[in-house]
Each structure stands twice: as structure tokens, then as C-alpha cells.
Amino acid sequence: MTSKSNMTATSAVAHAARLARVEVVAAYPITPQTRIIESISRFVADGEMKAQFVQVESEHSALAATIAASSKGVRAFTATSSQGLLYMHEMMHWAASARVPVVMANVNRAVAPPWNIYGDHQDAISQRDTGWIQLFAETNQQALDLTLQAFRIAEDERVQLPIMVNLDGFTLSHTYEQVAVPTADIVDGFLAPRDGVDWLDTEHPVTINGVVSPEHYIQFRALQKDATQRAAAVIEEIGKVFTDQFGRDSGGLISLEGVEDADIVFVTLGSVASTIRGEVRSWRAKGKRVGIASVRSYRPFPGDEIARALSGTGAVVVWDRAYSFGNGGPLAVEVKSALYGSGTRPAVLSAVGGFGGAPIGPRELAQALEWAEAALHGDGTRSEIWFGVKPYREERTPNGK
């Protein structure tokens, strides 16, 4: 029987790693991720999880060790946040291009300086082009469900790519919610042991990740591109299988609500979608035609699905908790790109905010709705607003600097 209990998303992810029968975990502590590896260490110490847990000396090494284990054909997992993810950057490319199906939980946190341990998406977005599949959880339940799905998607022979499951720091990682934790039997029925190739078989020695000519190099990149494109269908397919077996819609590329008749659609990533969903429901109760598109797979990016969802919409508010300096809100830029050529030209408003744990609540969302309604009536004066920014005032430290 599946039991429900109150837990944080970090606990939920640790349960998912346990239930997935992960064989090697290599990790390094960082707030707000640490509870994941503490929970896993506890599972291993208590014999509830048969895994080799290696607490390495850095995040670079955490991912490197995970990649090595995965190259040997075993199921491997790691977890990190923020600075740790940035410290992994070289190995991020390595994992994707070496085509190892490792799964990592990234507990989204702001990037320093200045230091801030609270949530935003700058860490994940900065790894956008490393070749990883990136999934975003809205709830603690989804953090568990997506982690389980991630192993099956990553290891699918059509994919063979690493997956990062993003869960918002503190909003999910340190907040208790009811989470249904399936039994091992049920999970075993969904996720078979890894049937991975041991690339380091001593009977058949090969050299992997070696030097290649320019002609071969682009072949490897093309194979990687094709696999990432194929992953979109696999994410959809496995999301449906999961729903059939577990009775919950946790996966897929995108989650839509109220978009069919919507004049205004909010598009976003992660836990803020839950907040927006709540507001959308109350707005709709008041007769406002507003919808939400929660992007669950940021890579591969569901451009066609987004364009379809927005085809009858007059105005779109894209909420970004990260920024591409010198360009714009990264998700907003991609939504615009998805709409180009689709024949749909809604006003795309880029709402930027929720950095370093700053709240995105009913007040901010009401402002955004007002802005979208004005755009719907032809007011195109502002296409980007940073929420929560006060007028600049010079502040001095006591020593006058």
C-alpha cells in the first residue's frame, strides 16, 4: 500500500532515490540540498537502501564520480544546488556528451554574490546549454514522481541522457506537504533495474571519451541532438505510463489549465506555478478568462506544445525567476521564439522576479494580471517588468564605501 505522510521535497527525493534502487550516490553538502543526502545516508546506514554512498570533496567530483559509476553500467544519483551546480559545470557538459543516464536533483537556489541561500532559477538556467534534460517540479509530490520518472526516461535506449530534476529551494525543499510514497513493489513495476552497457568491460576493452577528428566530433553532437529531440516523446510517453500506474499526472512536457478559452495565459516553471494556479482558479471564478501553462520539461523545450496552447490567447505573461543579462527573461525569450512562425502573435509580457527567495504572491500576480489586461486592450508600453525592485538609493557601509 502506498502511504501518505507529511514531508519536505528533499525527503521526497531521497525516498525516490531509495525506491529507484540507486546503486551509487556521490554528493557534497550544500544548502538547501543537504537534507537529500542526509536522508540517503540514513537509508544506507539503516540498511533500507543498498547503495554505495560517497561523500566526495567537491561538487565537481560528485558529478565526476556519478558519471564514472554510470559509465560502468550502474544506476547513479547526485544532488546539489546553486554554487554546487555551477562548480559542476565542466562535468555537466561531460555527463551529457558522454551520454550517461545519471539523475540529479537540483534544489534551486540563487547564485552569489551577494550571498543568498533562497530560491530562484538562475542556477538551473545557467546550465541550459549543457545538454541535460531539465524537469521542474511544482510540488513535493512531483519532486518524488519526477525523480522516479527521470531514471526511466534517462535510461531509455532512445534517450541515454542525464536528467536534472529541479525543485525550488525552501518553497519545496523546506516546506512540508502530504506526499504519497509508493511501496517498493509498485515502483519495481514501473522502474526495472538498469540494463546498462558496461563500457569498461575488461573482456572487450575500448577507449571512451577519447580524441576525435572534426568530422567525427560533429557526428557525436548530431547524435546527442537527435537523442534530446527523441526525449520529448519519451517524456510524454513515460508520463502517461506513470499516470496509469500511480493515478497522478506528474510528468509530461507541460501542464495546462484553462488555456482553451483564455484571453490571458501565464507561463512559468516550478513551484510558482502552484501559486499562479490558485490565483487562476479564483480569477476564473470571477469570470476572467485566464489560464496557466506550467512548463515541466525546460529541456527539451516544448515549443510546439506552447505555441498550440497559446494559439487563441491575446496576452501571455511569462514569469521568469532568472535572467539572461543583456537579453531578457530566458523563458520569455523562448516562448517568443516558439510563437514565431506559429501564426499566433499574442502580446508577450516578461515578468521577472522572485529572485533570492523574494515572494511571488497574490499581490504581484494581481499586478501582472492588470498589466496583461492593459496589453489586451492595446497598451504596449511595457514588455518587461522586474517585480519587487525599489528605486535605487545609495546605501553606504559604516566605513563610507
Added chain:
Amino acid sequence: MGSEHAEFVMRGNSSCAGCGAILILRQVAEAIGPNQIMVIPACCMGAVAGRFPSASFNVPVLRTAFASAGSFLSGLDASIKARGEKTTLVGFAGDGATVDIGLAVLSGAIERGHDFVYVCYDNEGYMNTGFQRSGSTPPGARTSTTPGGVLEHYKTEARKDIAKIVAAHGIPYLATASPAHPDDLKRKVKRAAEIEGPAFLHVISPCPLGWGFPSSQTVQLARIAVESGLWKLYELDLGALRLTQSPKNRKPVREFFSVQSRFAHLTDDVYQRLQDAVDEEWKVIEEEGFSLRCETVRA
């Protein structure tokens, strides 16, 4: 076919003529035999490992990024333990990947007690990228980033003693070796593989191009390094430290330095100081026994 006679290094590989590292790799691979996995980070032997779809070494080779030999070995050790397998893991890395960029990573892997044999072939600089200085380049050497000029000297700083750094971890097995003494090297590699837990070998690796000597003289130079007393052969086996070679009638150190163009600028008085330093070291060894104590050294 016994592993002693198996060939692990393929013909036609792209190592330079007279490469010391490829000799070392061959001796290491032969000593361990076919049941091994080799992890090679960015370094000369990484480049030599082969250009797809060819491979130069007849063992499984996992190429890694520069600062990740120790971490890849750690992950492999964990996966082998998870599956209950038994394979010797060999890290084969240059001095840059070991004493500089990968030092913390190696330190972590040793501290955690993973089971592997890490071989640092020390060619005393970044030879694969064109002979830049490393933390293991000896003082006085000319490199492409310590070229010597009107205002600046050649490398002036003392080299890191990586073996002492590794010894400070309380590692189960540590040894130095030279490809000019293959029996000694192979015995040490076998012992390193046999002992459970981490083992480290520090091997002198003459580099004809980087050091500037004729490619026919590689083994000779590796031998003179030992016979002059400059490169000490020793092992630290489960806490027992011993010299495995005590050169009698040591050759003048000048024989080691003078054939290398990177030391071409050395003058007679410098040679005398280098000779005095080595003589003093061996005097202490003869009087007080060999130790790995650390002293403040000045270039």
C-alpha cells in the same frame, strides 16, 4: 597468453619518439595484467590513448577531464563494490593533473580509502601543451612560461614533493619508481594493486621534447637521475619506509642536467650548489636513515 607477455600498448600510437610516459604505461599495464580499467585525465597519455575510432591501449580506458582522475576512480570503485566485482583500477596521470589541478581530488579519493593504483608520471611540466611550468617543475628549469629574460629568471620556486603530500594521508602504499628500473617498477605496481585501498606511484618520466635531450637518451636519463641520487627510489608499504635503491658511487648530478637544454643556462657555481645539496641529503640519509620529513627549502 600470460599477462606478462601480453601487449597492452599498440603499435602506431602517437607518443613522441623517446617518450618516457609510454614506457611507464606499458610497464604498469603489464604488471597488472588484463583485468584492469585505466582512468586517464587530460595529459600526454590522454592524447596518446588514441583518436576515434582507434585506440592505443589494449585495456578499457576511461578518458576524463583534467581535475577528475581521483573522482572517476572513486565513482568506479563505488560501482565495482556495488556490483561485487573485482577489477584493478589504475589512474594514469601527468604531474599537472596530479600535483596542480587535480590535487584536492586525488587527496579526497585517497582520504576516502578507495581501492586504486594511481600512477603519476612526472615529466615535470605541462608537456602536452608545450612545456609550461607546473608545481612539479624543478627550480632552475627553463619552460615556455619561465623562459628567462632581462628581468625574470627561469623557474625559481622549489617543486612540490607530491610523494610526501600523499604520504601525509597515511596511504597504505606509496612508491617512487623509474622506467629505467622496470623490475623494481613492476614489483611496486604489483604490490600497489595487491594492497587493498589507495596506492600511489610517483614515476620520473623524461620528456625529450620538453626537457631538450636526444630521444635515444630517455632510459639513460631516467637511470642517471637515480644513479646520481637526484631521484630516490623508495616505498612506504603499510607504514614501513625503505629505500629500494641506494646508489653506490653516485654519478655527478651534472650528468643529469647538462644534457638537457632546459638547464643549458646553468653555470658551474650552480652545478656545485646542486651537487652540494644532493651530497648533503645523502649524508643525512647515511647518518640518520631515510625519512620523509619536510623541511623548508629554498630554490
